[in-house]
Amino acid sequence: MQSFLQVKHVIDYSKMTHIHLRDFYASLNKKPQPERVKMLLNYLIEDQRRIEKILSTFEAVSEPYILDSWMQYVSNVDIHGLINNQKIKADISLDEITELAVKFGEVLVNFYREAATKTDLEKVSNIFKNLAEMEVKDNLKQARAALFEEM
Template identity: 40%
Template structure:
């Protein structure tokens, strides 16, 4: 479980989560996977790397007033444990991978929803609301792209 004290701690945890997901998708891809699943996992690994870099840039260049905002209570989401507990096996289907993506995106959305609820500063709440919306849009985009890949 992670301890969050400031907005920047939640942002950093999001960044670590995307790095963990990138590693997970790369690890799954090292198992004997179907070609389409391998293509999807390559795409997901690159996507998670981009998301991690985006949060890193925000961490470095974001408004210090917002990033240093203290939170009264911490979000109660442990995505790291979910990542560590993900079963990895050969022969995963596109649907299996899509299920993982949906679960992880839902967990990130819940993390940001809870974080938004735990801050009284409107600008900090807006950051978390925006991150939650972005995760929702990314989830829909990935699922759509994965379904197109499955139809190939």
């Protein structure tokens, strides 16, 4: 479990989570995989990179008082541990990748929604609600991409 003290720590953890996910998908992609699996993994890798950039941009343009706002938040789930516990295998199927992406996405949505309740500042709460909504939309896009790859 990770304990956070300031908003910037939650954002940094989130950014590191997306880097960790990108590295996980890249590790899977280094194994011999069918072309469709490689295409889906490439999509997921680029999606994680895009989210990392969004979070970095958010940090760069946010007012310091927002990033420095204090909050008492201990995540119920060790997201990095969850990623680390996944086996990297060469014969992973589209369905298995989709299941993993959905699972990781749901954990991130819950992470942001919980963070939104751990602050007294409405602006900070809205930031985490917006991040949760972004993850929900990304999860839908990932599911559509997986369905397209199965065709």
